[in-house]
Amino acid sequence: MSKPYVLHILTPGKNVSPFDVNMAYDAGWQAVHGYCGIDANEITGLVQDAIFSRGPKGVKRTGIFIGGRDAGLSMDMLQTAREAMVPPFEVSVFADPSGAFTTAAALVAKVEQALHVAHHMGMDDLRCLVFGGTGPVGTAAAVLAAKAGAHVTIVSHSSLDAAQAACDTNSDRYGVRLDAGDGSRPERKRELLHEADLILAVAKAGVEVVGLDDLALARRLKVVADVNAVPPAGVSGVAPHADGVAIAGAVEGAIGVGALAVGALKYRVQHELLIQMRESDQALDLHFGQAFEMARRYVQ
Numbered sequence: 377m378s379k380p381y382v383l384h385i386l387t388p389g390k391n392v393s394p395f396d397v398n399m400a401y402d403a404g405w406q407a408v409h410g411y412c413g414i415d416a417n418e419i420t421g422l423v424q425d426a427i428f429s430r431g432p433k434g435v436k437r438t439g440i441f442i443g444g445r446d447a448g449l450s451m452d453m454l455q456t457a458r459e460a461m462v463p464p465f466e467v468s469v470f471a472d473p474s475g476a477f478t479t480a481a482a483l484v485a486k487v488e489q490a491l492h493v494a495h496h497m498g499m500d501d502l503r504c505l506v507f508g509g510t511g512p513v514g515t516a517a518a519v520l521a522a523k524a525g526a527h528v529t530i531v532s533h534s535s536l537d538a539a540q541a542a543c544d545t546n547s548d549r550y551g552v553r554l555d556a557g558d559g560s561r562p563e564r565k566r567e568l569l570h571e572a573d574l575i576l577a578v579a580k581a582g583v584e585v586v587g588l589d590d591l592a593l594a595r596r597l598k599v600v601a602d603v604n605a606v607p608p609a610g611v612s613g614v615a616p617h618a619d620g621v622a623i624a625g626a627v628e629g630a631i632g633v634g635a636l637a638v639g640a641l642k643y644r645v646q647h648e649l650l651i652q653m654r655e656s657d658q659a660l661d662l663h664f665g666q667a668f669e670m671a672r673r674y675v676q
Contacts, residue, residue: 379434380406381654384426386414386453387443395475396443399643403650405439419453420460427465435465439653442471447512448545449473451663458661468653468660472646476512477664478671480578482641483513483601484520485671486633487574490599490620494631500525502598505572507531507559507586507610508579510542513603516664517576518542522552531557531568533585559585569594577602577610588612588625597630605635645671 383405385392392410400408411422427435442453450473457469472478491497499521506518509530522528532539539556547554559565569575569586572594579585581604591597591612600623604610613623614632623632645667653660660666 379430379437381437381439382407382409382426383439383441383650383654384422385410385441385443386419386422386457387412388414388416388446388449388453389444393443393474396441396472399646400441400650403647404654405650414453416449416453416456419456423457423460423467427461427467432464435467436657437654438467440467440469441650442469442473444473445476445512447473447476447515448549450477450512451549454661454663461659466659468656468662470649470653470660470662472663472667473512475642475646477516478646478649478667479603479638479642480513480516480520481664481667481671482638482645483517483576483578483603484524485668485675486619486638486641487521487576487599487601488524488672489675490601490631490633491574493620494629495598498525499574502526502573503571503596504528504574504576505531505557505568506576506578508533508577508583510534510538511578514576514578515542515546517578518554519546519550519552520664520668521574521576522554523550526574527555528553529555529557529568531559531565533559533579535560562590566590566593572596573598575600575611577604577614579604579610581606582608584608584610584612586611591623591626591630594630595627597627599631599633600626601633601638603635603638605639609634641671641674644674
């Protein structure tokens with residue numbers, strides 16, 4: 377009798393995400409077990425318990441999924457998990473804290489798609505504002521957009537210091553340039569919008585970060601993408617179902633991508649990565665980089 381496919385979900389949070397549990401079962405994992413409140417120094421022991429108990433053949437039917445809400449911590453845990461393995465006892469590890477990595481990958485891939493379709497161009501040298509960019513979705517999206525060639529500014533509504541801290545941490549970690557923007561006052565936010573080609577809105581659900589009057593100031597605007605599906609929209613005029621739709625009140629040619637369009641791609645990417653880690657003969661390390669590669673393939 378073949379051993380079942382077992383996925384161990386490790387999270388520093390209080391709860392394992394029901395979303396991730398459902399996704400794992402739907403991707404063919406036969407048993408899913410969650411471990412909550414995990415500290416980074418517990419990763420090695422848990423991973424070695426998971427791999428040494430199944431033998432060289434059974435270990436190929438084992439996977440590690442890392443959740444939580446901290447993007448940097450998730451990446452550190454992924455690295456620690458990989459370092460805990462001893463060949464041939466190696467398994468695939470997938471980091472996706474609160475779905476942030478797959479959401480960010482889908483978000484940036486949809487923006488690239490919209491640029492190609494509507495403007496016949498990529499992200500090279502475009503100015504991209506990431507509103508709410510200090511969280512896990514925002515920082516991952518900022519890094520991906522910067523790697524795709526954009527000049528990225530992380531905009532914080534609390535303080536410039538918060539934006540600068542996010543920029544410093546992620547610039548150093550991923551080798552990209554990220555600038556900090558102050559969105560705490562309307563006049564400062566509007567100064568940023570004057571030069572914006574792209575807007576990525578990843579702030580808290582139900583919070584409008586860019587209003588209609590703000591949009592009218594962005595005369596270079598090409599694409600706006602918003603991951604907020606809870607009314608009001610994060611950006612005025614961008615409906616959740618929008619997928620390359622012109623934005624009323626914005627400069628001519630500006631198009632919007634809404635949360636449902638991003639979410640549909642995010643779901644597909646996470647599903648396929650969970651299948652990939654289950655079916656692969658090699659031990660994979662999966663995070664927002666691999667998620668972005670897959671999202672790009674789907675939109676192309």
